[in-house]
């Protein structure tokens with residue numbers, strides 16, 4: 001048995017602070033304004049429970065007509081699905097390759113010049129803020145219908161996404177090794193490629209894989225505007241009320257997305 | 273003072289008999305950071321081949337002074353000559369060439385994680401040769417790889433050449449950092465508490481190896497340490513910094529540890 005007596009509880013000399021701070025007038029006004037914005041938005045989108053309930057039977061009818069699945073066009077679907085994945089893969093790889101130099105230019109500490117920094121930041125923001133569907137529409141006009149337009153759209157979207165996160169990862173890289181290289185006379189490129197990039201590599205791989213997953217999902221949508229891939233098949237099937245065929249395509253897309261996500265999780269585990 | 277330590281001093285005493293060349297001469301060096309005066313008119317001379325220990329309490333400005341020598345921190349005032357170059361007058365390219373000749377060993381080894389020990393040592397050749405061939409051991413020229421292996425050999429770490437540095441122990445990492453400095457073929461080495469993050473046994477071993485390597489090549493050495501034994505046993509001269517000013521500058525054999533307690537009060 002222990003001979004040490006438990007410490008007697010003592011009353012602290014300073015009482016604990018109150019659990020919650022009383023909101024100031026500014027915070028209160030901001031909360032009211034936020035609620036008003038939300039209420040107006042709910043009104044704006046015509047949120048209506050009755051419409052939803054009335055719509056349920058027609059969803060049910062569609063689901064009913066989806067079964068049994070129409071498997072007659074399976075080889076064709078497989079072909080389109082493969083094309084979708086190829087668009088995502090090539091677009092992501094090209095986008096990642098372009099992102100690395102652009103992201104270096106878009107970091108405060110490694111950019112060759114403040115103007116280059118601003119230009120790179122601006123370019124990345126434009127690529128990111130314009131939705132990929134818009135890029136697809138533009139590229140369809142530029143290079144014609146088909147997977148090449150979709151691939152370019154995915155590439156631009158990847159530059160917007162990876163460029164930003166690559167730059168952030170590089171800004172956060174440990175400064176110690178960088179200072180060591182600076183101290184031994186390394187130049188700007190030497191510091192970037194010897195200390196900054198190796199430190200950010202896990203983050204790069206993670207972001208690139210995440211982009212591949214994202215690109216697989218969005219390349220389905222890009223087909224809707226004729227930028228290649230399986231999207232157009234889905235649209236045609238829906239427009240012709242061939243819900244059984246549409247269901248097959250949706251399941252196939254689901255399978256592809258799950259496969260890509262599992263594959264990238266596997267790569268992540270292997271590399272990290 | 274131990275006999276071994278006295279013996280170690282033999283070489284530089286002999287060197288000091290020749291007409292002395294000054295490798296580092298700082299005069300009136302000043303620096304403020306965050307509104308505080310960190311260095312307040314520091315005068316410091318280090319002669320060729322000498323080993324100088326810089327001591328002083330936390331926040332005295334030792335690290336700042338060492339960083340100023342290579343303009344990793346820009347001094348505000350004063351003049352600075354290092355290896356016969358007017359450091360303050362150097363432009364970017366000249367400064368890089370000077371930095372290439374000066375090894376800098378940090379308290380935290382500052383190796384690049386995820387890369388092999390060999391690659392980290394090869395980085396030491398950065399300023400002699402630029403470009404991708406000194407970025408990774410796989411791309412490096414055969415002669416560069418050989419030299420890097422030789423540097424690893426001198427710190428006794430050939431067997432970990434292929435290993436990632438984040439898998440090495442603290443003592444091994446610091447020895448790789450020393451090998452990286454050797455790869456620079458330095459004329460002057462600066463070390464900021466090189467063994468402060470190591471356990472006493474490893475610290476003793478690494479310090480012994482480090483100083484021995486410097487002595488053999490007669491490389492001028494300026495280092496800081498909070499370990500008074502390291503400061504007294506391995507240095508020819510002792511410089512104490514307090515509140516940004518030089519408070520003591522004397523030959524190490526004229527001082528014993530008891531004299532130094534006052535600087536930390």
Ligand SMILES: Nc1ncnc2c1ncn2[C@@H]1O[C@H](COP(=O)(O)OP(=O)(O)OP(=O)(O)O)[C@@H](O)[C@H]1O
Nearest residue numbers: 305306310328329330331332333334335336337498
């Ligand atoms: N970037 C900075 N901004 C503001 N103050 C700084 C900066 N770097 C260092 N200092 C301050 O400068 C003072 C001297 O720091 P320095 O690292 O040179 O001391 P030191 O003698 O090496 O101390 P230690 O023995 O703890 O390593 C410290 O008070 C520190 O807080």
Ligand SMILES: [Mg+2]
Nearest residue numbers: 334335336464
């Ligand atoms: Mg320090």
